[in-house]
Amino acid sequence: MTDKVQAASCNLPSFLAKRLIKNNFLGRQFAYGQLGPEIAHSPLAAKPSASLIVVLNDPDPDLYNALKSIVKYREPVELVLVHNNSRPPAEEPLLDLAHTKIVLQKPTSEHCARNIGALCANSPLLIFISDKVIPEAQLVKVYVNHFSTNKFLAARGKVMGQDDFSEPYFGHLAGSNTRHSWALDLDENMAITAEAYFEVGGFDESLPEGYVALNMSIQLLTKWYDKKLQSHLPTARCHLGKTFDLELRQVVRQKAFKTMLLKYPTIPEYLHDWCSNMEEESRISSGEKND
Secondary structure (H helix, E strand, O other): OOHHHHHHHHHOOOHHHHHHHHHOOOHHHHHHHOOOOEEEOOOOOOOEEEEEEEEEEOOOOOOOHHHHHHHHOOOOEEEEEEEEEOOOHHOOOOHHOOOOOOOOOOOOOOHHHHHHHHHHHOEEEEEEEEOOOOOOOOHHHHHHHHHHOOOOOOEEEEEEEOOOOOOOHHHOOOOOOOOOEEEOOOOOEEEEEEHHHHOOOOOOOOOOOOOHHHHHHHEEEEEEEEOEEEEEEEEEEEEEEOOOOOHHHHHHHHHHHHHHHHHHHHHHHHHHHHHHHHHHHHHHHOOOOOO
């Protein structure tokens, strides 16, 4: 009865209300209810190994064929699509591919929409990509293999494309095939176990877009103080889409970093320390020795 009362009073579908309670997301039901989410599920042929969650703001035109290839790939995957723009859902052909389709009546932030998508997912591994990148067909398989053979909490993949798509602290090691411990810091292509995701409360909806994945990485490290539980997986690849705006991304991240500094004044030292650990791992894995 409690679930039904909360769902009705907050304008939430009962399914989502129950998931909020199950994952201790109470306190967000009123904000989520304002978005008027509508949820539809299609049956899956097999229990999914992972859920691929994509928020559709203004998707790249090549994304449809890429997601279609992933759904047809031999790895069982649940495709969770969150319609987060003002266009009528009927005009969004991508939604026809979804196993779990969520239509928000009011657009919201990327990380809020991702949290709603994660709450509606039905697998032990959550994979998040931007709607501006094009995933390779084996993306889900690569992540699933990585997590099934290692006790990782989270991993960041790689985005292929122009050379200037690099991270300010980690870009110089982005091409390495070694699986370094690696702060997520890549909103556009990352994965995290559902258990860890909900344990830390999902993405922080109070932060501006740009460094939400990095904030998640810090939350994970605070809960499980072991950098090696987070990794870089360069074989989990996406490619820059035609509509990806690198200049806008840089502006957004610069603005977001100022907010991150207010929340974590020591973040430059934190990132430097993490990067130093990665460089040491590179030397060890390549057989180099310290003088």
